Amino acid sequence: MEKIHQGWRILIGLIGLLGILIISQWAVPAHAATNYDGANFTTAAKVTNGPDFKHADTIDIQYHLDFGTTPLHNGDTITLDFPENLRGKTPGDTFDVTDESGEVIGKAVVSDTGVVITMNDAFEGKTNAKLTLNLATKYRYDDTGEKDVVFPLENNGSSTSTINMVANEANLSKSGTIQDDGTIKWTILVNRKNLHLKNVEISDTIGDHQEMIHGVTVSKAYWTSATGYKREKPAMTADDYQVTYHDQGFDLAFNDDLDQMVAIDYYTKITDSSLIDSGYKFRNNAEMTWGGGTSGTKHSEQANGKVSSSKGNSGSGSGDVNETTEEPEDKDTGTIDTDNGTETDAEEAAREETEDKEEATKEAEAAAAKKQAAKAKQTAAKVNQTTAKPKAAVKATATQSAGRTVNHNRKLPQTDEAPVAWATLSGLGLLLAVGSVRVLRRH
Template identity: 25%
Template sequence: MKIIPKYTRFVIEVSIVSISQNYTMEILKMKNKKLLLLISMIGLFFTFFMISNTQIAMAASSPPGTQLTSNSASPVAKKEIPITGLTSSEATVTNMSGQVVKPSDELFSWDNFHVDYNWSLPDGIQIENGDTTTFELPSGLVSNGNLSFPIYDNDGQEIGTATIENGSSSGTITFNNSLSNTDTNRKGTLTLVSKGTSTGNGVDGSNWMFNKIGWVSGYDNNGLPNEVTWNVAFNPNLHQLNNVVITDTLGPNQEYISGSLTANAGHYESGSFINDAGQLQPIVTTDGSKVIISFPGKVTTAVDIYYRVKLTDTTNGTNIWSNHATMGSSDGNYTVNADTSWGGSGTGTGDIKTGSVTLTKIDATTQKKLEGAIFELTDSTGKIITDNIRTDQNGTLSINDLPFGDYVLTEVIAPDGYQLNDSPIKFSIPNNGNSNATLTQEDTGKLGAVVLKKLDSINNNLIAGTTFNLLDNTGNIIKSGLVTDLNGEISVSDLPAGNYSFVETHPAAGYIINDTPIDFTVVAGETTPVTLDKFNVAKPVAPSVGSVTLTKYDVENDKVLPRATYELFDNNDKLIQSNLVTDKNGQIILNDLVPGNYYLVEVSSPDGFEISIKKLHFTIIAGEDVAILGKDRPETDIPTEPPLTPDEPSETDSGSVILTKLDAATNSVIPGTVFDLFDSSGKTIAKDLTTNDKGQIAIDNLFPGKYTLVEKKPAAGYTSNKAPIEFTVSIDKNTNVKVLDKKKPKPPVTGPANPTEPSKPVPPTNPLPPVGPTEPGKPVPPTNPLPPAGPTEPGKPVPPTNPLPPVGPIEPSKPVLPVNPIQPETPIPSYPGAPGTDQVSSPNTHNNELSNSSNPQIYHQYKNPLPQTGNSFNLFLVLSGLFLALFIILKHLIKKV
């Protein structure tokens, strides 16, 4: 069906109006109302005709319905990571002798070179499996073979692979995930063999007589070389040579391949061999590693020889195969050394954020730290990370450098005498790598037993019916109401290792209670029961008894003294008891003493104390307890003269003196002052008596009388005080003497003649003093950074500067299909440029014209660019309105006619 354009529809509409007006005039002339109805019918017909054609035209000019297309998603490629140190300018080149090659040196194609790199990766960049980086060979070098070699870390674990094709000047390193858990200090090395690209200038052919080169010419299934071809050439200047014999000595790991040698005859042009004289047939023999090539008769041409050798041992890394050849002829003897290399190697490492774990093994009962427990460590998959980890003498084991993850410690061997505790101990090292896990595990000792026997203290008869409690080392009651049986015994089994005690709670009939704890220890792993004896004293009928308690003190600070040993005597000097030792409370308690007079004599003093020979007399009264005190003095190193005459006085008829040296100004003690002691006749009793750290000199066992101390040498920093210090010693009394010394005066310090009042301190110039507080409510904004601009008016958001604003409405007569229209709120993405550049690319936003790009296109139904009210244009309604208006006008005119 033919489509009516817009301008044609307009002409039709005007024509219809004109025709309608002409018919109207006729109607007015004819004054016939029926004709008016006919004309209206005709106009209605034309109206429906135009609506039909208009709808056809609109349908044809409108685009098809919206169609969405998209490109298929391509797989995400691994990233190229920005490793430094692998460019051509950062490489170091050396020849096979180890000499550094300068950039200006000519690199010949028959020479091999080592290329070395030191690479690093910036901290914080993640390395993932499949990530790559590129390395470049310096100018004038290419790979001398297809290389693919692994890169290892310091522990021999492969972290990636380097590859480069034969003849290429750049290669690729592809990483695995071995360094994926590192984020700092990633660095390594890369070394490979290359060859030069220069073929020479073509004028050096006459500068040599005998030469040799080689190259890798065969590979096995693993890509490792298995053959090398050697090329020997001689006589480039066409000398007449007789009886030429070449002896080629192969280096290690090479075997001559029989029948592989060819010898071509010819000449050299511009440095290149021209084979124009056919092949020669030398005699080839071998002798171990030597290949002997003989040319009987004359040789008048240049000779180019090739032969192959089998490689017997090729490993990953760099391999060098060497060769030494000699040539003898009528023209003289010549020597040449040659080698060829292949391969490469690389290293890499990185620091892993790690944590550590410390475990302490303790006794379940005593909390004692246990040595000798052996553990193994596994990861979350059950893989053993390390084993045979043993707790030390402090009961601890430590494991460091653990990467983040979940772990389990399990005891596999218990300490001696303990039961195995194989309960797994789970712990984690978090991803931040800063965790130091601290663990504790208890072991229970193998169970033991104890047997207590209750005996009469006089006749050792077994005592039945005594009641005890069993306590642990903390005083907790483990078992109560344990009663001795007919054999006077109590047996307790299944006791874990530890310290225990029995305490009597009720005596047997006719006996006095003895509630002194009976301490014992159950040793881990000891199966033999501990046997204890406990004695009880029968209740006395007569006579009545009493008791005495001795408490031993330090004479200087009144601290109780354990481990002092005494003997007990009665009034007739008969020994009653011996080996009486003060306990931890410094006491000896003696019960059941018959009334009478007694005394105690110290026979052994505690370590570091002087023994006291004073007799401690006391009287026992029936039914009473007597308390007495004993004091010991700490040992002092007091130099004395030889024993005086008469004999040294006993403690009962002597006295003592304590001198204390004090600072006259501060009253603090002064150590280091030296004195001599004299009696009343001026005789020296003791010399060089020095005040100790407490500023004191203590002198015991002095006869009663008058004495004098004279300062012999003052302490450092003090003036000498030569005034005699007189004192009197009385029997069984201690005399205290205090002496004051003054410090040496310090030299005067010259000060200002007229000190003035100090001026006010000047505030420091750097930093400047803070500005005074400003008026509240008006805070001063900071000068850096600048204060933010005031808030914008709500409801008027600032449009983004990027992306660009959309283009205005499109002219209706030239509809344009938008390509991925960009919403104002969506920023225009940028795309990275090529590696090594700082450029980014952006989508084209300069116009909205159709593009032939491969981007998906979205088609929208065309609408006229009228104000968007949500209603479509309806031509039928417009024409119906026109027709109705025409009808009203005609009716009005008819009425006038």
């Protein structure tokens, strides 16, 4: 009986040892995602349009990043902060970062203060990763005049672009937003400068691939900032204006004088849905006329509006494939005298010239073959990536704050070595179990 108890104690000890090995395997950390500060790899950055901007205008900026020998892995994030006086035009917008062939190599998310790019596994095994980002921003403040836009660069450097912020003197403006239901919401701001205007009339003409939807909402409005405004509620009624619809838009006339800004909202239907996500620019034109009383003089002003599915953000990248191109060592590096010294100088020179040409031809053929092999290897790799079963991945997340990005890394899935480790543990467990049975039998 004592021997049986001793055998059970041995078996329990072996099982405990197996449990410790399994727990220790779980405790081994996988490759953690890295959050890179994009400024440390930015080689150039600038404003690409302007230099004169109204506060509602889009300021386009461009970054060039070079990672050199720093590898980029699946789940790694790259954070780029906008210059202090710029803000993201479309916070929350996401876009793909692609390579030369159009393959997606990462996803980018725009915030008010910058952009965060999360890389996938397309750059695994590559070096000299380079990224180019084109981003749409707006000026953050309400002041005017020349302003310096400062971009931080690698090695504590910087690049400065100068822009000129000017006040918007227009008294009429037009803007649009594409809706999820395939319509466009257009807004006309009338009497933007809050002047006293008589006999105000609006004539609106919609552009191609749109159909007018009858019904307008007319509201008095007031400014809250250089670019922000609010509509008063309730909206104006049909007693305040007269509207006539036609195929290409509408005509609207106010019954009374205006001494305050007015917002006119209405919708058009997109007639070709294939254009919605194509980046096509839908256009619209509005004209305001006023005056023409006792003086007989009629004033007019026009505003052109356009809207596109493109948010103005894009990214592209490239990298070098790591592969061995070193030639095998040439054991015979000396000059061979093929005739044991019986050639004349002229004959030797002619022979060496012929040999040099033949060697050059061979080297050219070898280089061409090597290039073809490398191309085939890359093509095969792309095919394998396309046909391979996709792997589940837990993305690292980055939370934006004012002017700063806080990174919260998460463990990535185990690498391909994980199944090998589990197989090893399974085999060890089986051996321990068999050994335990033998011990019990002996007792």
